[in-house]
Amino acid sequence: MTKTNASLFERACLSIPGGVNSPVRAFKSVGGTPRFVARSFGPHFWDAEGTQYIDYIGSWGPAILGHAHPEVVKAVQEAAVHGMSYGAPTEAEVIMAEALIARIPSIEQVRLVSSGTEATMSAIRLARGATGRPKIIKFEGCYHGHADSLLVKAGSGLLTFGNPTSAGVPPEFVAHTIVLDFNDIAGVEAAFKQYGPEIACIIVEPMAGNMNLVKPVPGFLECLRDQCTQHGALLIFDEVMTGFRVGPQGVQGLSGVTPDLTTLAKVIGGGMPIGAFGGRKDIMQNLAPVGAVYQAGTLSGNPVAVAAGLKTLELLAAPGFYERLGATTTALMQGMVERAQAHHIAFNADSEGGMFGMYFSEKIPTCLADVSSSNINMFNRFFHLMLDQGVYLAPSAYEAGFVSAMHDDQIIQTTLDAADHAFKQLSN
Ligand SMILES: *Cc1c(COP(=O)(O)O)cnc(C)c1O
Numbered sequence: 001m002t003k004t005n006a007s008l009f010e011r012a013c014l015s016i017p018g019g020v021n022s023p024v025r026a027f028k029s030v031g032g033t034p035r036f037v038a039r040s041f042g043p044h045f046w047d048a049e050g051t052q053y054i055d056y057i058g059s060w061g062p063a064i065l066g067h068a069h070p071e072v073v074k075a076v077q078e079a080a081v082h083g084m085s086y087g088a089p090t091e092a093e094v095i096m097a098e099a100l101i102a103r104i105p106s107i108e109q110v111r112l113v114s115s116g117t118e119a120t121m122s123a124i125r126l127a128r129g130a131t132g133r134p135k136i137i138k139f140e141g142c143y144h145g146h147a148d149s150l151l152v153k154a155g156s157g158l159l160t161f162g163n164p165t166s167a168g169v170p171p172e173f174v175a176h177t178i179v180l181d182f183n184d185i186a187g188v189e190a191a192f193k194q195y196g197p198e199i200a201c202i203i204v205e206p207m208a209g210n211m212n213l214v215k216p217v218p219g220f221l222e223c224l225r226d227q228c229t230q231h232g233a234l235l236i237f238d239e240v241m242t243g244f245r246v247g248p249q250g251v252q253g254l255s256g257v258t259p260d261l262t263t264l265a266k267v268i269g270g271g272m273p274i275g276a277f278g279g280r281k282d283i284m285q286n287l288a289p290v291g292a293v294y295q296a297g298t299l300s301g302n303p304v305a306v307a308a309g310l311k312t313l314e315l316l317a318a319p320g321f322y323e324r325l326g327a328t329t330t331a332l333m334q335g336m337v338e339r340a341q342a343h344h345i346a347f348n349a350d351s352e353g354g355m356f357g358m359y360f361s362e363k364i365p366t367c368l369a370d371v372s373s374s375n376i377n378m379f380n381r382f383f384h385l386m387l388d389q390g391v392y393l394a395p396s397a398y399e400a401g402f403v404s405a406m407h408d409d410q411i412i413q414t415t416l417d418a419a420d421h422a423f424k425q426l427s428n
Pocket of ligand 1: 114115116117118120143144145146205209210238239240241242265266275
């Protein structure tokens with residue numbers, strides 16, 4: 001039997017819920033059959049049928065050097081020979097911690113975990129433990145992994161506690177989570193006015209990448225910093241997506257706003273499972289075994305993952321890396337906007353470093369409601385028109401896109417030619 005994406009998906013659905021190990025892979029919002037990846041290299045992957053795609057998700061961010069970078073692969077192979085996991089400390093973990101501390105000034109101490117979800121979940125427990133306060137603030141449309149207290153959306157009313165967005169999360173578990181609109185400065189001030197002494201932390205994607213790309217408006221991050229400082233709460237930047245993606249020091253480097261704690265994952269693992277949370281030493285000292293906040297992990301600081309991460313961080317430090325990456329992404333987005341305009345499609349785009357957003361709307365969104373009011377249906381058609389031409393975009397209008405260092409001028413031109421054709425079809 002020849003393997004097709006359709007036959008694999010059908011088979012997968014028998015043994016795996018929905019056929020996938022993470023929901024967005026299932027193409028539910030765009031429709032159609034998910035592509036089953038057989039292999040990848042540089043800016044491309046190939047599906048089970050041998051079809052080649054230019055990849056603009058890059059494993060949802062980690063593949064910033066392109067897929068299967070030979071030096072990263074070599075580092076992984078060399079580490080694996082010595083064993084996959086020890087459950088005892090290694091020098092490489094210390095080097096990794098030192099590398100993160102050297103690169104991100106707000107991080108004085110750091111702990112490694114195995115995913116972004118673990119990093120944010122642990123950072124929030126730490127913030128609550130360090131402040132002795134129960135409440136947290138998060139923003140609508142920001143994603144911080146799938147810990148119970150973070151699977152929450154705004155309830156009705158101006159300033160309310162959220163409702164769970166997932167079955168299996170009792171309302172009591174999100175009772176301490178205040179949900180506000182991204183970029184809503186007045187909302188943040190009002191929340192602190194009402195609940196200030198009870199608020200342990202704000203957790204925010206300082207540049208949102210999980211409701212498509214949505215940048216902070218001027219003053220928003222500064223307001224978060226001011227309010228937290230004034231009220232004794234901690235500011236957590238969830239840079240799981242933006243860390244080493246939008247620039248060498250994440251959004252904190254671009255904005256000059258310094259968080260108390262930072263969460264990282266994705267790029268820092270170079271494609272292997274790694275997460276990290278770190279920040280002010282006085283706060284980090286609350287973690288077990290020195291402090292009273294418990295946090296642990298059998299595979300934390302895994303030697304193979306650390307090897308991939310360290311090599312990736314080393315390659316990212318090449319002079320001009322982010323300038324080149326940013327120029328490529330900007331050229332791609334400018335080209336997209338020009339082609340959409342030529343076919344009179346309401347379309348906008350934005351980018352930062354190697355991360356981009358495309359919006360079928362008249363304006364660049366500043367919050368989740370803006371993204372929701374864009375033409376989702378047209379995006380879904382665009383997605384399939386591009387896919388049919390061998391360009392793999394994120395299969396949802398609510399996701400950002402990612403460019404790697406291996407996306408060269410030729411790849412960008414091929415993508416823009418495909419987009420021209422797709423926009424033309426949409427204009428008919
Ligand atoms: C991906 C992501 C997470 C979750 O990371 P996982 O490794 O998928 O658990 C958390 N926060 C942000 C901002 C993310 O983009």
